[in-house]
Amino acid sequence: MMARMASSTTARRNATVLHMLVAMAVLFIPVILITQLFTRNPEPPVTAIDWQPVAQQAASESEYEVLAPASLPAGWIATRARFIPTGQPVFGGDPAVGDTFQLGFLSPEQRYVGLDQRDVAPEQLVATVTRNGRPDGTIEAQGRTWERMVSDDGRTRSLVSTREGAVTIVSGDLPYEALGAFATTLEPVG
Template sequence: MLLSLAVILIPILLIVWAFTRTPDEPEVDRVDWKPAVAEARSGAGYPVLAPVEIPADWKPVKARYAERGGRWVGQTQAAGNRLELGFVSGDDVYIAVNQSDEPDKAAYIASVTRSSATDGSAMVGDQTWQRRVSEDGRTRSLVRAVGGSTAIVVGDAGYTALESFARTLKAS
């Protein structure tokens, strides 16, 4: 009887273990973000914001630039000259800077900030940024106009972290 019970229980325990264990964190590849910034600065037609350097424990995970009408994500076309740089901080928080001169600024802001609502303003250095928060309160953003474009710092982080990142951005 014990042998029959073992024949039934061992596969059941293996199945339970396989479906209830927590998998390891997937490894996200680093990308070289500086070529996308250089391309944007040579073709965008507006002052491009980008960090001068990033902290050593940050990982650049997304860097893309598309000119107006060029291929953006999937089969979509960029409505303007558009740059996106994404980083994972040392605390495993994703923070990105997005910038575009798309004519429909409201649609651009809504798409990047998860249809957020205004949540006040913040002074970062000598620049005023509009604070925004998504409906579920998870995603916060900082938005401001930069020489004919709209710049957005966005992440699932508090405003303090976003403002700290925004201080590292330089236009050129």
């Protein structure tokens, strides 16, 4: 009789443990599936744009020499091209203080490099694009002296050149050498 009672007690314990494991699986499997479904962050596709017409418009309507890359290596993708004439609304609705030309590219390593130019209020554009960068020496590229600037957090580096009242800025979260290599591809848009 004792053997039967011990056997039924063991069977009840095993059944209880089994029921507990089944209940946990019923609860946790949907939670895990839902978590996996909603925590995936797929890379958004990069949309290449044709920047040449925007550069041509900027060159024909601006008083300054508009620069653009003439010979980027294979794998570079243009992702931004914008020309905002003086007085036209910019983000936030305020009018542009000067003719503003902007290009953006992704390198083959998926690193963003921006080119910004403006002929009026260059200090304001430099502060915005360089993220209030501080001077960090100079570099020579494409027959110009570029002032190197680095943001306070050390992440964003920029090359800044002023010529005939217009400022040109090459910026990105890249070493100065990479920005300098990009700057060597810049030529006047004809």
